[in-house]
Every structure is written in C-alpha cells, then in structure tokens.
Amino acid sequence: MNKYKYIVISVLVALSQASCSPNVEGSFEKESNYSGSLSLSGAFALYPLAILWSEDFKEIYPNVRFNISAGGAGKGIADVLTDMVDIGLVSRDLHPQELANGAFPIVVAKDAVIPTINSQHPNIDLILKRGLSQDELQNIFIHAKYKTWKDIDTRFVDSPIQVYVRSDAAGAAETWAKFFKANQEDLIGVGIFGDPGLAQVVKDDPLAIGFNNLNYVFDLNSKLAAAGIRALPIDLNANGVLDKNEDFYQNLDSLTNAIAKNQYPSPPARELLFVVRKNASSKLIKTFLTFILQKQAQKQLLANGYVPLDEKHIQESLNRIQHENNTSIQR
Numbered sequence: 001m002n003k004y005k006y007i008v009i010s011v012l013v014a015l016s017q018a019s020c021s022p023n024v025e026g027s028f029e030k031e032s033n034y035s036g037s038l039s040l041s042g043a044f045a046l047y048p049l050a051i052l053w054s055e056d057f058k059e060i061y062p063n064v065r066f067n068i069s070a071g072g073a074g075k076g077i078a079d080v081l082t083d084m085v086d087i088g089l090v091s092r093d094l095h096p097q098e099l100a101n102g103a104f105p106i107v108v109a110k111d112a113v114i115p116t117i118n119s120q121h122p123n124i125d126l127i128l129k130r131g132l133s134q135d136e137l138q139n140i141f142i143h144a145k146y147k148t149w150k151d152i153d154t155r156f157v158d159s160p161i162q163v164y165v166r167s168d169a170a171g172a173a174e175t176w177a178k179f180f181k182a183n184q185e186d187l188i189g190v191g192i193f194g195d196p197g198l199a200q201v202v203k204d205d206p207l208a209i210g211f212n213n214l215n216y217v218f219d220l221n222s223k224l225a226a227a228g229i230r231a232l233p234i235d236l237n238a239n240g241v242l243d244k245n246e247d248f249y250q251n252l253d254s255l256t257n258a259i260a261k262n263q264y265p266s267p268p269a270r271e272l273l274f275v276v277r278k279n280a281s282s283k284l285i286k287t288f289l290t291f292i293l294q295k296q297a298q299k300q301l302l303a304n305g306y307v308p309l310d311e312k313h314i315q316e317s318l319n320r321i322q323h324e325n326n327t328s329i330q331r
Contacts, residue, residue, distance in 0.1 A: 041071055090171060110307040179265065231255065
C-alpha cells in the first residue's frame with residue numbers, strides 16, 4: 001500500500017503519553033546531515049500527518065529519531081509549554097494565556113470537523129438530502145432541546161437521539177463548539193476519548209450523532225465514507241433541503257475542495273498548527289518545520305484528507321519560522 005494512504009491509528013497510541021521524551025538537541029553530523037531526536041504530541045487530527053512527514057524527513061536525515069504520540073490538542077499544548085516535547089500538535093486556535101506563556105504557532109495545513117451519523121440510521125436517505133441546520137445542530141449539542149429524531153423533523157423516526165462528544169481536551173471538540181459560539185465544556189452528550197473512539201461509537205449505534213476530523217470519516221483509498229459512518233450535511237441556509245452549493249459530502253475530494261474554497265463554514269473548518277516554545281527552537285526543529293512547508297510535503301495533504309496551504313499562507317508560516325529562529329536560542 002502506498003505509504004501516503006490511510007494510517008490506522010489505535011487508541012492505545014493515545015494512551016502512550018508517558019512515551020513523550022524531553023527535548024534532545026539536534027546537531028550536524030556532516031555538512032548536510034543531522035543527528036538527534038524530535039518529540040511531538042497532541043491532536044489526533046495531526047497525528048497521521050506527523051507520522052507521514054517524519055517518515056519523509058528521515059529519508060533525507062536517517063539519523064534523526066522521532067517520538068510521536070496522540071493524546072488530544074490539550075495534551076499537545078501542555079507538553080510543549082512544559083518542555084516535555086519539541087512540538088505540540090494543536091488543532092484549534094490558541095488561547096491568549098497559551099500565547100502569553102510562550103506558545104509559538106506555525107500553520108501547517110487545514111482541515112475541518114464534520115458532524116457524523118451512523119450509515120444505518122433509519123432516515124439516512126432523507127437526512128443526506130435534507131441535512132441539519134446550524135440551529136438544529138446547536139439544539140442537539142448545546143441546548144439538548146431535541147430528545148428524539150422526530151423532534152427535529154416529523155418525518156424522522158420517533159427514537160432517542162444518541163449524542164456523543166469528546167471526553168478529552170480536544171481541538172475537534174473546541175472547534176465544533178466554536179461553530180455555535182460556545183466552548184467544549186458546553187457540549188452535551190456521552191463523552192468518548194479520542195477521534196478513533198468517537199468514530200467507533202457512531203459506527204456502532206444506528207441512532208448516533210457525533211463529530212470527527214475528516215480522515216476518521218472517509219476511507220483514504222476509495223475517498224468514500226468509511227464503513228458504518230457518514231458525514232452529516234449542514235444545511236447552511238436552513239431551508240430544509242440541501243441545495244446544490246451545499247451538497248459536497250459525497251466523497252473526500254469534493255469536501256476538501258469545498259473547504260479550500262471556503263464553501264464549508266469556518267469554524268468548523270480550521271487551521272492546523274505545529275506549536276513550539278518561543279525562543280527555544282533548535283536548528284533541527286527549524287529544518288523540520290521548513291521541510292513540511294515545502295511543495296512536495298504539502299502536495300501529499302489532499303491524498304491524506306487534509307487541505308494544503310496556498311502560497312500566501314506557506315510564505316507567512318516560513319516567515320514566522322525565520323522570525324522565531326532569529327530570536328531563539330541556537331543549540
């Protein structure tokens with residue numbers, strides 16, 4: 001299988017939080033090579049991308065070792081600010097206090113959080129044609145106004161809505177809540193740890209509704225929805241039907257194209273961040289960050305369920321790396 005295709009992620013990986021090692025300084029082994037190690041932890045959304053880019057980087061610098069774990073965006077930002085890892089993987093906007101504490105974000109890609117339902121929902125065909133509006137979703141996830149599917153639409157089954165949310169401090173959950181001008185703590189539902197876990201409970205429950213990052217909903221080989229789960233369309237103009245300009249959920253390519261063209265709302269579309277500590281980046285960290293913003297690295301994003309940065313945003317990120325490097329401690 002092509003190494004840029006889907007990477008199966010076990011929830012057990014997320015539990016290996018203790019495996020994150022403190023920073024190890026990078027050094028030149030020869031004029032054009034590095035030795036040393038880089039540690040990364042954080043968002044499930046960015047974990048596959050970190051693995052992908054680390055493998056490519058090692059093809060050029062084989063003596064660099066990587067230690068990468070997934071445990072949620074909250075863990076990633078905490079780990080990098082406490083010097084537990086070199087890079088935090090963060091799939092949400094940074095909080096002012098995090099920036100004040102020295103977090104230095106670099107935008108590396110884009111993706112989106114999407115609402116999800118079970119593919120065997122009794123009203124799956126109608127829901128895919130109708131979608132749910134922002135207000136209807138808010139009345140499910142924030143206000144818990146709707147108790148049964150029939151409360152939303154009299155054509156829906158008269159059965160309880162089984163709402164699932166994230167139990168961990170997650171960029172996906174915070175971004176989804178931000179769609180309703182709320183916080184993760186405001187989301188109401190059964191808490192499930194991690195993206196893989198949330199996707200699985202939706203697959204297991206025909207009456208479920210949840211939310212996930214793109215690459216946990218679509219099969220990266222076929223580009224179609226993964227078995228047991230479907231993207232739930234958002235009825236953007238709330239007219240009770242999915243209009244042509246709202247209907248881009250058929251496959252991964254059509255949805256990432258909609259995100260790139262800003263047809264899918266933001267939030268829950270979002271920027272994905274690699275976060276370092278301000279004034280603490282080594283030459284090895286800078287080289288890796290610069291590497292992942294090159295055209296070859298960015299080209300791989302669409303095939304893996306992400307949206308690449310345009311030239312303007314790539315240059316902005318490269319400028320930030322250079323600025324941070326000019327004021328950082330060189331190791």
